[in-house]
Amino acid sequence: MAPLCVAWWGMVGLSARRQQPPLVNFMLLVRLYGNLFQPSFKLQEEMRIGARVIKCYHPPVPPAARVLTHPGVAQTDKQQLQETADPVLLFAGIRAAQEELGRRVDRSGLNAKED
Template sequence: MEQKNGAIVRRLVGYGRFVGAEATAALGQLYAVARLYGNLFQPSFKLQEKTRIGARMIKRYHPPVPPAARVLILHIRCGRGQQAATTGDDGTADPVLLFAGIRAAQEELGRRVDRRGMNAKIDSRPLSISSASPRI
């Protein structure tokens, strides 16, 4: 998940600051559920080929498939026992329950976010238009 901080982590967690062991445990719970949800149920594109025609680059992609299914497609020779061990799924993973787990972990993190910088007072004096515009 390190390489996709902007796409996955910040979208799930936000930019708040988390302090303490409880927040660490809540983040761990969120990452565990998000990892399963993303790997088992979120399809992603994988680059198939790149072709250069002059200065133009043409990219072709495989059809979108969840990462766990892509692993199983590549290793179709595996036995059934190894396939379940590879994905970490024994057939009981439910996307609705995983998504509910993500929302519950996000609510817990929302209660634990450090709000020191969020209560700063904003200067409410209106800016005068005549003083803001430069003279020509």
């Protein structure tokens, strides 16, 4: 999801990323949302019949839900994840970062006046 939001992210050098805190903030929020709430498939089993490989997957589940149901994760960590991982707050942060990026483009990009 994040590469679709900012397609040129991989082509920008590290020094340019340091100079663009709103872009970095936006990318961190989008990656956090994807890592917590975007459903993903998990491999259930893999069968080999000769050279052919047949893969069976579990139904797609968000990674945060997997963490919350895993028996190896401590209850305190589960409570902390439930308290801090709020998709509504993440979307609000993403929208704010998008607005900031839009303001920067308006100031220095499309509407910039030549000297």
